[in-house]
Amino acid sequence: MSGGYRFARFQLVPTVGQLVFRARCEVCEEMGPRVETGDAAMMWVVFHWEDHPDHTVYRELSSTPYVVELRS
Numbered sequence: 001m002s003g004g005y006r007f008a009r010f011q012l013v014p015t016v017g018q019l020v021f022r023a024r025c026e027v028c029e030e031m032g033p034r035v036e037t038g039d040a041a042m043m044w045v046v047f048h049w050e051d052h053p054d055h056t057v058y059r060e061l062s063s064t065p066y067v068v069e070l071r072s
């Protein structure tokens with residue numbers, strides 16, 4: 001996780017909040033639902049692969065909440 005991002009007038013700081021995970025098929029770019037764990041996200045791959053056995057490359061996406069803090 002990044003420590004944050006500094007800009008001229010404000011900085012983005014990681015904040016308390018639920019991480020969001022999703023799985024994405026790298027073949028057709030379809031994405032699974034937004035869920036709270038990587039394990040839950042990657043369960044979508046089971047169903048997607050059963051429907052598309054030739055789709056064999058996936059990516060786990062995770063996102064972190066940030067808050068804007070003004071710089072003085």
Ligand SMILES: [Zn+2]
Nearest residue numbers: 025027028055
């Ligand atoms: Zn696919």
